[in-house]
Amino acid sequence: MPYYYFDYNATSPISKRVVAAMQRGFEEFGNPSSMHEAGKRAKRLIKQAREQTAAMLGCKPDNLVLTSGGTEANNLAIQGRLQACLNNPGHLVTSAVEHPSVLEVCRHLSLVHGFETTFLSVNKQGHLSPRELEEAIQPNTQLISVMLANNEVGTIQPIRRIAEIARRQRIFFHCDAVQAAGKLPLDVEELGVDALSISAHKFGGPKGIGALYVRDPSSILPILHGGGQEGGLRSGTENVLAIAGLGEACAEAALDVREAAQSGGRLKRKLLTALAERLEDFTVNGVTETGMDDADSASLWNTVNLRIDGVDGQELAEVLSIDHGVAVSVGSACSSGKHQHHSHVLSAMGLAKQEIESSIRISFGKTTTDEAITYLVQAITEAVHSLRSYAI
Structure with missing residues (x-):
């Protein structure tokens, strides 16, 4: 795998x-x-x-x-x-x-x-x-x-x-x-x-x-x-x-930060577009537009926080890891070990407990490839459909 x-x-x-x-x-x-x-x-x-x-x-x-x-x-x-x-x-x-x-x-x-x-x-x-x-x-x-x-x-x-x-x-x-x-x-x-x-x-x-x-x-x-x-x-x-x-x-970062942001922004758009075509009932927590400054609508090019209805985020992360060889998280690594489903960030943004528990964080880098994004979309789609079928 x-x-x-x-x-x-x-x-x-x-x-x-x-x-x-x-x-x-x-x-x-x-x-x-x-x-x-x-x-x-x-x-x-x-x-x-x-x-x-x-x-x-x-x-x-x-x-x-x-x-x-x-x-x-x-x-x-x-x-x-x-x-x-x-x-x-x-x-x-x-x-x-x-x-x-x-x-x-x-x-x-x-x-x-x-x-x-x-x-x-x-x-x-x-x-x-x-x-x-x-x-x-x-x-x-x-x-x-x-x-x-x-x-x-x-x-x-x-x-x-x-x-x-x-x-x-x-x-x-x-x-x-x-x-x-x-x-x-x-x-x-x-x-x-x-x-x-x-x-x-x-x-x-x-x-x-x-x-x-x-x-x-x-x-x-x-x-x-x-x-x-x-x-x-x-x-x-x-x-x-x-x-x-x-x-x-x-x-190294000083040399290629702008190039990485441009390439990463394209991958982020590809990820969200592909998910929208294949997956129902998901929401991006935060804003989807990428940016290089502190514009009101900007977010990091490498970060996507997804809320997927009808799915437990921790369970989804485990299925992605075990069955598909994909590593994602359910929040900050510095706090997830204490309360797996608690996110003070999502809570401060007004999300309810169930919405927080349905969220995962995807973050990638300048070495991430188009192939990896395509595989991720396929893995998430299959894992979500599987978890939703068990819940019925």
């Missing part, structure tokens, strides 16, 4: 160029903090990767903090910014559809340290309203955190407009761009953010490595203390081979 992977938003295959770059990381085994030649070679490899990552984001290398991934980057941005405010807790603004690594840190700050948090609602497409965000701001608002692209439905948020609001109000603005990196062009100056998080394994790099862009590194404090690596903002001996992989993944 062939195997087709459609869970890129959980993690993506490592590219061959990244594997080659990581091999150098294995070879340069020295501790980058050591003064001998082995340490210096490892440090040069980190410097190159930092420059590659900065080039993808349109920033200076000194504005990057290398982290263990998106979760740590999000925590460092939020907790690091608010460390100095623990004795004078104020107000935070985020959205109800953020990744758990943003939602949970905001809840922690509220419960443990007394910060007040506003969780902005979204419409049925998953978009928040910049006007409602502006109205939520209080005199003591200290931070805004909104993701660029949603990991479950692909909705792209109006980040530039939010950044303008934050700038006018002189509020620190953090953007979780973990799902957008490698799929959309990212220029931190154009976006206007104060901080932005990425994670390598979402776009062809290894797991366990990410980065946080910070416009002014002195504006945050460390949440890990030790040897003072990463400009004192992230202590710990650097994971040289993973950092090399991050750099190469960023270099």
Whole structure:
């Protein structure tokens, strides 16, 4: 049986160029903090990767903090910014559809340290309203955190407009761009953010490595203390081979992000058109139009969240995996292990429990082929017809 992977938003295959770059990381085994030649070679490899990552984001290398991934980057941005405010807790603004690594840190700050948090609602497409965000701001608002692209439905948020609001109000603005990196062009100056998080394994790099862009590194404090690596903002001996992989993944993404988006948008349209011709009673959760910016109707080119009437999403995912060799998911990999059918994103978009339980997430990448899309449509059609027949 062939195997087709459609869970890129959980993690993506490592590219061959990244594997080659990581091999150098294995070879340069020295501790980058050591003064001998082995340490210096490892440090040069980190410097190159930092420059590659900065080039993808349109920033200076000194504005990057290398982290263990998106979760740590999000925590460092939020907790690091608010460390100095623990004795004078104020107000935070985020959205109800953020990744758990943003939602949970905001809840922690509220419960443990007394910060007040506003969780902005979204419409049925998953978009928040910049006007409602502006109205939520209080005199003591200290931070805004909104993701660029949603990991479950692909909705792209109006980040530039939010950044303008934050700038006018002189509020620190953090953007979780973990799902957008490698799929959309990212220029931190154009976006206007104060901080932005990425994670390598979402776009062809290894797991366990990410980065946080910070416009002014002195504006945050460390949440890990030790040897003072990463400009004192992230202590710990650097994971040289993973950092090399991050750099190469960023270099590769910077070269072909627009081409990948164009090709991927075509595949997404093919998928939805073919499903409409062969399958009854399904709905796309979110918006179907792809985009390269934060237009009100735009979503990621690689993400389709389907609600299929009369079918349990978890059962469908299992049938696709076991009987057809197709990997899809029922939501975020970071939360699906806890509550298989619960999606705080779909719930915030107004879906009822039964509608959420009937949903699956399909996500693909730049290596996905037309053949794979054709096979996926056939597999979904057969699996849905089979499950519906059992339910009668």
